[in-house]
Amino acid sequence: MDTIGTWLNFVGTLPSPSDGSATPEMPSPSVFGLYAQRLRDEVFHFLVITLPKDLEARHPQQDPSSDHSGRDVLLQIYSRVPFEMFKSAVESPTFVFG
Numbered sequence: 001m002d003t004i005g006t007w008l009n010f011v012g013t014l015p016s017p018s019d020g021s022a023t024p025e026m027p028s029p030s031v032f033g034l035y036a037q038r039l040r041d042e043v044f045h046f047l048v049i050t051l052p053k054d055l056e057a058r059h060p061q062q063d064p065s066s067d068h069s070g071r072d073v074l075l076q077i078y079s080r081v082p083f084e085m086f087k088s089a090v091e092s093p094t095f096v097f098g
Helices: 004-013 035-054 070-078 083-091
Strands: none
Touching: 004 035, 035 070, 035 083
């Protein structure tokens, strides 16, 4: 959780996959090759499945005296996610929130 911002910035710098129809030129090769998409998928999986589960954001706050609930922390993290990734995460059928 502490490094999610760094991971989001990192996958944001990776070249997007292309089917070749947008530009006739060859896409510039990435150091990560085929693993670039896998890295994106793993970060997305973390945001949609692992993080809400770890923060127990699916359940209401049990202790009202605590300063931060899992939902609050999740919302703080999601506020830093690029919009397209946030939209995909919220629309994902695997994302369960409350």
